[in-house]
Amino acid sequence: MGVLKVIEVLANSNKGWEDAARNAVAHASKTVKHIRSVYVQEQSATVTNGEISQYRVNVKITFEIEE
Structure with a gap:
């Protein structure tokens, strides 16, 4: 394994947190390229008319840097 780098990504879904991470x-x-792992740092949701309308995740994605 070489050098790894981590980026932070925000994503959402109307289905659920797992789908937002996907x-x-x-x-x-x-x-x-070469994504090795994803770490879900935070989860949140927006509510419209008393129901969850969007699931949101803040994830850290780790990938290997090519040499």
């Missing part, structure tokens, strides 16, 4: 990884993987 969205974060899917979006980051479009430009970041």
